[in-house]
Amino acid sequence: MPSGISPEVRAAVAVPDQLESPLGKLSFFDGVPSLDSIDTIYDLLDLNRAIEVYLNTIPGASLVAMRNGFRSVGLDGIGAVGYTAPRANSGSLFLTPNTETTYGSAFLDLAASGPIVVENPPNSLCVIDDFWFRYVGDLGLAGPDQGAGGRHLLLPPGFEGSVPDGYHVLRTPTYTNWLVVRALGGVPDILRTRVYRLEDAADPPANEFVNLADKSFNTVHANDHTFYDEIDTLIQEEPAGALDAERAGQCAAIGLVKGRPFAPDERMRRILAQAAPLAAAIARALVYKPRDPRAYVYPGGTWLNAFIGGSYEFLDDHARLLDARAQFHYFATVITPAMAAARVGTGSAYAYTAMDSRHEWLDGGRSYRLTLPPEIPAKNFWSVDLYDTQTRSLLETDNPYPSVMGRTTGGVDLFFGPNPPAGREANWVRTVPGKSWFAMLRLYGPLEPWFAKTWRPGDIEPLD
Secondary structure (H helix, E strand, O other): OOOOOOHHHHHHHOOOOEEEEOOEEEEEEOOEEOHHHHHHHHHHHHHHHHHHHHHHHHHHHHHHHHHHHHHHOOOOOOOEEEEOOOOOOOOOEOOOOOOOOOEEEEEEEHHHHOOEEEEEOOOEEEEEEEOOOOEEEEEEOOOOOOOOOEEEEEEOOOOOOOOOOOOEEEEOOOOEEEEEEEEOOOHHHHOOOEEEEHHHOOOOOOOEEEEOOOOOOEOOOOOOOOHHHHHHHHHHHOOHHHOOHHHHHHHHHOOOOOOOOOOOOHHHHHHHHHHHHHHHHHHHHHHHOOOOHHHEOOOOOOOEOOOHHHOOOOEEOOEEOHHHHHHHHHHOOOOOHHHHOOOOOOOEEEEEEOEOOOOOEOEOOOOEEEEEOOOOOEEEEEEEEEEEOOOOOEOOOOOOOOEEEEOOOOOEEEEEEOOOOOOOHHHEEEOOOOOEEEEEEEEEEEOHHHHHOOOOOOOOEEOO
């Protein structure tokens, strides 16, 4: 006997007999998928899961790729610390490094070494992130030693042994961790960094320092199906509990499971090969033209925030900002609260753009001007670096340092294009015809007018 349920309600809880999908038409008999639609439906499910896995695990893939790059040039092992002298250049692929400061970097393998001691130099800004690219702790000016230099003890997952006195203790959920060191004293202070096993604390061996600036290698993760192999490396090395259950479930759904070989069959390989470029396309939209209004530093302008919402955990009212996390990690590195919420006069502030003042993509074959108005709010100095939109690394030209920096607080015009403007060569950065690019403005020691938005950089203006 028919109930009193209306046709409109019945239609709302039903599925039509025919559905169009990105992978083909789906058919149903009274709500039951036809047998010849089942495979397509599961292909859709796996494609969706693979795209979500890519977008949600970019942070981990980034560090796997960086470690691979370091290992390719011989930087490996407990005592190995890389640094860039005199500073980073465009000879290697790194996600948005700056050309103004020297960095030190090392991967800390607690599985091989047990607890590790890090002695950071004075007046330094140092960070340890875990292998899923989550914040573990600050050392230096933003850490417990407050810039005096100190001894920090990094303990592995599940460590239950005794903890000796005299250390600032950090606990991490992953065995592999990434150390970044920036010392205000430059290379001499970077070389004062000490990394060694706790068991060697009575007589630490000398560290090996490798200058990465004169080497050519890649630290950027894949955008094809091998992206998932990078993630499998991480999943197999780290404890199952190191990743939250939701993301671990997404990974497991496409065969990425701790303790099991990742061996996708031909069908799944085909889906993964389709998913990775689609996910990369989404990530590139999030980076270069995000749809979240909070990404825009100024309403109607083109300058963008790297940290939407000012949270290093990408949290807003108990919700994870998934797009913001993917946006940041697709083109940047280092997670610390000090970057997400810079304070007046300390640290650095950032803004970037891939568009000109007419909201068109920046074109390496055209000429542009960027005006920084008077009273530039940087206590220390400011810089503008140019990057390749494909690799998100420094733009490769005849100059390995595609940037301009200054200490003046007076107004300045900067120029970008394939040919220098007459008389303005000192404030010009070459671009490459046929390539797009994006710019990043950095303020070192940002001042109140930056945070109050009473000072605003111009949008990049086309000159032709």
